[in-house]
Amino acid sequence: MIGHSHTNxxxxxxxxxxxxxxxxxxxxxxxxxxxxxxxxxxDVQPGETLVILGGSGSGKSTLLRTLVGLERVASGEVWxxxxxxATISERELDDLRNxxxxxFQGGALFGSMSVGENVSLPLREHSPLDPSTIDIVVRLKLExxxxxxxxxxxxxxxxxxxxxxxxxxxxxAMDPQILFFDEPSAGLDPIIAAGIDDLxxxxxxxxxxxxxxxxxxxxxAFLIADRMLLIDRGxxxxxxxxxxxxxSKLPRVRQFFDRVPEPELKDEMSYLQILxxxxxxxxx
Amino acid sequence: xxxxxxxxxxxxxxxAYVGQLARLTGxxxxxxxxxxxxxxxxxxxxxxxxxxxxxxESLPILSLITFFIGVILALQSAYELRKFGALDLVATxxxxxxxxxLGPLMTAIVVIGRSGSAFAAExxxxxxxxxxxxxxxxxxDPVRFLVAPKLVAMLLMMPCLTTWAxxxxVSGGALFGVTSAGFTISSYFHATLNALLIRDIVSGLxxxxxxxxxxxxxxxxxxxxxxxxxxxxxxSTTTAVVKSIFLVIVVDFVFTALFYVTGPA
Numbered sequence: 040m041i042g043h044s045h046t047n048x049x050x051x052x053x054x055x056x057x058x059x060x061x062x063x064x065x066x067x068x069x070x071x072x073x074x075x076x077x078x079x080x081x082d083v084q085p086g087e088t089l090v091i092l093g094g095s096g097s098g099k100s101t102l103l104r105t106l107v108g109l110e111r112v113a114s115g116e117v118w119x120x121x122x123x124x125a126t127i128s129e130r131e132l133d134d135l136r137n138x139x140x141x142x143f144q145g146g147a148l149f150g151s152m153s154v155g156e157n158v159s160l161p162l163r164e165h166s167p168l169d170p171s172t173i174d175i176v177v178r179l180k181l182e183x184x185x186x187x188x189x190x191x192x193x194x195x196x197x198x199x200x201x202x203x204x205x206x207x208x209x210x211x212a213m214d215p216q217i218l219f220f221d222e223p224s225a226g227l228d229p230i231i232a233a234g235i236d237d238l239x240x241x242x243x244x245x246x247x248x249x250x251x252x253x254x255x256x257x258x259x260a261f262l263i264a265d266r267m268l269l270i271d272r273g274x275x276x277x278x279x280x281x282x283x284x285x286x287s288k289l290p291r292v293r294q295f296f297d298r299v300p301e302p303e304l305k306d307e308m309s310y311l312q313i314l315x316x317x318x319x320x321x322x323x
Numbered sequence: 324x325x326x327x328x329x330x331x332x333x334x335x336x337x338x339a340y341v342g343q344l345a346r347l348t349g350x351x352x353x354x355x356x357x358x359x360x361x362x363x364x365x366x367x368x369x370x371x372x373x374x375x376x377x378x379x380e381s382l383p384i385l386s387l388i389t390f391f392i393g394v395i396l397a398l399q400s401a402y403e404l405r406k407f408g409a410l411d412l413v414a415t416x417x418x419x420x421x422x423x424x425l426g427p428l429m430t431a432i433v434v435i436g437r438s439g440s441a442f443a444a445e446x447x448x449x450x451x452x453x454x455x456x457x458x459x460x461x462x463x464d465p466v467r468f469l470v471a472p473k474l475v476a477m478l479l480m481m482p483c484l485t486t487w488a489x490x491x492x493v494s495g496g497a498l499f500g501v502t503s504a505g506f507t508i509s510s511y512f513h514a515t516l517n518a519l520l521i522r523d524i525v526s527g528l529x530x531x532x533x534x535x536x537x538x539x540x541x542x543x544x545x546x547x548x549x550x551x552x553x554x555x556x557x558x559s560t561t562t563a564v565v566k567s568i569f570l571v572i573v574v575d576f577v578f579t580a581l582f583y584v585t586g587p588a
Contacts, residue, residue, distance in 0.1 A: 107460050136462040147457035150448075161461045213461075 059120045059138065059216040059249055060085040061106065066115035068098075068105050075101045077273045078115065083266075088243050088250040090260040092295065093270035102270065103221055103253045107141050108132050119217065137165055140210030144222045146202035148194035154181070154205045155190030161212045180208040184238060200231035207238060218242065220252040224259050232259060239263050257296065261285075269295060344540045347470065351540075354464070354471040370472035377438045377473075378480035382487065385433045389421075389488040392429055393495020396420055401504065410504040414514035417496035422523045426489040428575060430481065431534040435567045439542040442473055443563035446546025447556040455547075470543045474536070481535035482528045489527065526582045533578060534571050541567045 061083040068076040075098045083089045093099035104110045106117065108124060117124040122135055148157045158177045162168055168176070181187055184204040194202060203223060210218060223239065224232035236259050242248055243263070254260055260267060261281055268278040269292055276291045277284060284292065293299070355365060400416035446469060449455050458465050493515050500506035506514070545563035549555045 104456075109456050109459060133462040136460055139460070141457070141460040143453045143457055145452055147453040149454055149457075150452075160463075164461070164463055209461075 060087075061217065061249070061251070062116075062118040063106075064116040064118075066102075066105065066117060067113045068101055068110050069113045070101075074113070075273050076105070079270070079273075079275055080115075081268055081275060081278055083249055083251060085249055086243075086247045087265045088239070088252065088263055089266050089268060090264035091251065091253045091268045091270060092255060092257075092260055093253075094255060094295070096272075097270045098273040099253045099255075099270045100221060103219060103251070106251065107139060107219055108136065137161075137213050138215055139217045139219065140207075140213065140215035141219045142203065142206045142210045142221065142223065144225055146194070146206040148202060148205055148209070150194055152194075153190065154186070154192050154194065154197070154208075157194070157205060158209045158212050161209070165213065176212070177208075180211050181205075183211065183242075184208045185234075198231075200227050200234060203227070203235055204238065207242075211242075215248070217249045217251065220250070220254075222254055222256075223252060224254065224256045232256070235259075236262050257298075271295075340544075344537075344544055347466065347540050347544055348474075348536060350466045351470040351474045354467040355475055358467065365475065366468065366472045370475040373473050373476035374480050376441075377434065377476050378484055381433055381437050381484065384437075385430060385484060385488055386491045388433060389426065389429055389491040390495040390498075392425055393417060393421065393492035393497075394499055395495075396425070396492070397496040397499035397504075401499065411506075411514070413500055413504050414496060414506065414511050415518035418493060418515040418518045419523060421492040421496075422489050422519060422527045424527070424575075424579070426492055427485045427527045427531040427534060428571070429492075430485045430488045430531060431538065431571045432568065434477075434481065434484065434535070435538055435564055435571070438477070439538040439567045440560045440564050442539065442542030443545040443549075443560045444556055445469075446543055447549035447559045448553075450546065450549045451551065451553055451556060465547070470539070473543065474539045477535040477539045478532055481531040485528060485531035486524075489524070522586070526578070530575060530578050533574050537570045537574055538567050541570060 063082070064080050066076055066079045067074060079102065081089075091099045091102060101110060105112060105124070106119070108127075112125040115125065120135060120138055122131055124132075127135065148154070149160070152160070155174075155177050158180050159173050162173045162176060163170075166173075177190060178187070181189060184207050186201060186204050186208060189197070189201070189205070194205065197205060207218075220239065223235045227235065239250060239252065240263055243250055250263075252260075252263060264281055266278065266280055267284045269276045269284070271291055277287050277289050279287070285296070287293070287296075294301075358365075396417045397413050401410060401413050404410055404412050404416070446455070446465075449469075455465050458468055493512070496515075497506070497508060497511040500511040501508055542563045545559040545566065549559040
């Protein structure tokens, strides 16, 4: 059920409930010499919503980029739909990408195309559907995210929340089995952000999709998550259900959930140590 | 020692950059000529759109510039020629220096300023706003999607623009010829056609195609190399213009030398 056949089949019926899961084992990712993720392991069950929490620079965005194949796996394993991203070929990765959808932080809509063209792009490129069928699918997808009638608007004419919704519609175009969200509520006011949370919950309920959300918004995380993963400086600090996380006594978890400020850095040296991934002496 | 080291390092960097350009050219060329028959189509509408912006929209400014270049060339050559009472050779001097050298070069400079910089800015902005990442997560190759249509447009438009630039330059020369050197319009163009060999025009057009290749790949490559942050887009645009001008001159030198060596004695 990959590539073209996948799209075709899914046009005619609802996506299979409880699609595809993710399994990550001892994942390490490097930017040049610097290691960002130091051996991360976790699982996402099919149909489950996992929220990855973490502060700025924790490596949570790098983790998400690795899961969608934008960063190379330095060592370890990332299994999605029976394929290991560490050893996958270009062609297999392309097939896998047709099974996943990604909603970027700023939407990442193509500015030179209308909303409708943005949503139809993956269909035009990867599916054998004729233009009139694609138009119908685009209208359907925009309706699902609450943007009916906005086909001809340019991304620049949309508000922040509408851009995110349009980006979700584009991510849904190929009927993905896994949906990834990078900071879905970043830069939005609480009311609009709540609307996006509702949308994620709806997708989960109606389509039984596997959803992975990276965020640092606690309220939103507790609303949408089945399970949570807290990442700090490239390692998993804690993981579990909402209740387990809420009850955790781990100092780093408490600090994050109770919003305790970090002690201020005393000198340049400790800042540099954090940058290269070492703990400053006084915090060990 | 440090001096020698820095020369070595910049030589390696320079060669690596040319290597990157060659790789980008290779991938884009494959996407233009090899991949479409396999079913993954070239974005023809996008290519036409790019051709309009690279070619048609740059006609007014290109015409103006090359017309003046034609007048200037005529004035400069007349300055020497009139000492020998050979003002009637002005048409020849203008025609040859324009078709072989200044036509393609001035076209390249105008296109770098208008399109090379725009390519870098467009792709750089897309990189900063994660649109390139979005393309990849949708299993769309940024080279096929963005570079190939630009390259097609540029390879088709550069010879056309250059031909037009040659014509406008000759017209500029004619303005001087008619007003100050005793030509009529028809006798000036007649003298021009007599002076030109097919070889002159073709060598200029070959150069212009190579310039188009350089401008597209440098502009796109600088866009892809854009760092994070919107101020980086401005930086890569500037770099694209400077590097394109330099590389166009280098390519010009190589091809001029090549035509000289292979030309009739």
